[in-house]
Amino acid sequence: MKIIPILLVLAAGLCMAQAPAYQSFLYMECAGNPIDVGNYGAPCIADWNGDGEKDMILGIFSNGNIRFYGNVNTNDSPVFNSYTTMKADGITITLPYG
Ligand SMILES: [Ca+2]
Numbered sequence: 001m002k003i004i005p006i007l008l009v010l011a012a013g014l015c016m017a018q019a020p021a022y023q024s025f026l027y028m029e030c031a032g033n034p035i036d037v038g039n040y041g042a043p044c045i046a047d048w049n050g051d052g053e054k055d056m057i058l059g060i061f062s063n064g065n066i067r068f069y070g071n072v073n074t075n076d077s078p079v080f081n082s083y084t085t086m087k088a089d090g091i092t093i094t095l096p097y098g
Pocket residue numbers: 046047048049050051052053054055070071
């Protein structure tokens with residue numbers, strides 16, 4: 001089959017055309033301390049509270065909780081001073097794994 005190698009070459013070309021650009025590694029901090037949730041933390045950056053500054057939503061693998069870190073500074077230089085565990089109807093959100 002000749003079509004498979006052609007498709008692979010095309011797919012590789014598309015992947016190379018959209019290669020991501022990575023920046024250096026850095027620790028995210030909260031109140032001046034590195035944020036450490038163990039393995040497999042799942043961060044998402046979005047303006048969750050609608051104040052125009054991007055916040056961090058962080059999923060935690062070990063207990064399935066989700067933390068909200070509100071950005072108290074700017075989008076270019078975010079600062080997180082505290083977090084809250086996210087709830088729905090007063091109940092802590094827990095997403096089981098596995
Ligand atoms: Ca915000």
